Amino acid sequence: MKEKKTKQERTNGEQELTPEQYHILREKGTEAPFSGKLLYNTEKGMYVCAACGNELFSSDTKFDAGCGWPSFSNVLKDKIILQEDHRSGMTRREVLCKKCGGHLGHLFDDGPKPTGLRYCINSVSLGFKKKIVKKKRLKVSFLPLVSSY
Numbered sequence: 001m002k003e004k005k006t007k008q009e010r011t012n013g014e015q016e017l018t019p020e021q022y023h024i025l026r027e028k029g030t031e032a033p034f035s036g037k038l039l040y041n042t043e044k045g046m047y048v049c050a051a052c053g054n055e056l057f058s059s060d061t062k063f064d065a066g067c068g069w070p071s072f073s074n075v076l077k078d079k080i081i082l083q084e085d086h087r088s089g090m091t092r093r094e095v096l097c098k099k100c101g102g103h104l105g106h107l108f109d110d111g112p113k114p115t116g117l118r119y120c121i122n123s124v125s126l127g128f129k130k131k132i133v134k135k136k137r138l139k140v141s142f143l144p145l146v147s148s149y
């Protein structure tokens, strides 16, 4: 009996990347400033790695740094790796996804208080998971003991 073999090997949780995502996440590129879709996103939710879905930044830490890239004053615990980057002739701290090693952006020290940090991240490297706010509904299946009238 012949078995049909289909090879669908994927790296852990790896998602399909667009050429632009590949360039930035895997070849450490940088998107053009003010071009990112998530730059002006003000919705509540979680920013994740575009390559592997790793949760990275909360919308609560996002701020407008005016630099043209989505900026965050803090990162979720234990989600990224920092490494020295000498490529531009100066030493910068490169921000990498801890799960897949994807290049996200750089870390600078001119962010707002209390952290003083600015995670300057390519929008292309990020996905966004909108927070679903559940509407609280009062149960009406019981009779109120105290009437407010």
Ligand SMILES: [Zn+2]
Residues within 6 Å of the ligand: 049, 050, 051, 052, 053, 054, 097, 098, 099, 100, 101, 102
């Ligand atoms: Zn990742």
